[in-house]
Amino acid sequence: MITTLDPASITEAFDRADMTFWTRQAPQSDCARLRFLLTRTSGLDALAARLQTKEHVLSQVLAGNTPSGDRILSLRICREVIRIWQPRVRKRAHQKLIAEDGSIGVHFRAEFGFTAGAGSSDDPRLRLMSIWLSPAHTASLLRARERGAKEQELHSIVESATGESYFRVYASRLRAVTLKEIHFIHFSFHSAGS
Template sequence: MLDDFYTASIAEALDFADTHHWTRQPPRSDSARLRFLATRYAELGALASRLDTKPRLVKEVMKGRQSAPGSVLSQAIAKDVVRLWQPRVRRRAHHLISTGHDGMLVHFKAWFGFTGAAGSSDDGRVRHITERLPMAYAARLFQARYRNADEGELREIIADAVGEAYFNVSPRGKLHWVRLTDIVYIQFSY
């Protein structure tokens, strides 16, 4: 569906990782995808707003009278389908990961490290890291995603999790020792 999926968004990367647990494939054409999405939104205007287009164009594409112009709209439709497809299957997979039956692996290239003394080996810099996340952080990440937390909060959770696994430091209260910024790309597997 998203063959060349490449994102700096943690929320989108989580959604894409969920695709590996689907039991059925989503609709393939843009018009069929829009008909599916229309069942998830109260009104066509809200769907059009989400896709950053006009309701009239959504209606035309949905009816098959017009194809989605350009790959930007087509990709926005596909990403929203990925976000909403098979929520029960997604939650079941998240439960297994959160309870320790399976693990979560994160792979990213980003500015990562301590905001500390320049020149130390732990000082922040662009790093290419693959790390298994501690179980408790996977549960926190999924809970934050369910309530549509912003990217900043998701980054703090990932920074704390990878900081604990990579540097062996835990955050204390609201103090986040490790920072994750300027994400080039991020992927999850579970």
């Protein structure tokens, strides 16, 4: 199920990380997943629009007849379930992390550039990095995620937080950070109390 998510998407990196909080597994078949999605949607027409398909196609899937070769639809169904599965469990876990001054580990390979003190470069280079964000940045990122921030806003927060964390570790003076062409990004959570 996790392999259906985009490794370069910050939103989907959160979905992967949040799977560690799940108290039970999400439905496994397309038919079961659609039945679940219908309980969270105003009808088959709205769900079809959300999944960028037609109602009659979803009716076939609900009848157990997934159109052969429609891997894209299966991926969309799976991603949508992962995105909304156990929202209260996730919210509680995020609130606990914020309350305990926890932090988010950001592990990525991307074009990372910066301008700072002598010897720094504004020419982004492909880098593999692992950084723990401050509790303040962790809270900011989790709150943005919870209110449904779009990919670009999450990218800006991660860019800023990563830059500040990186320069805090290496004791340089930060001027600007760029994080682009993400190849993959992964989040992990650490509670200060654990």
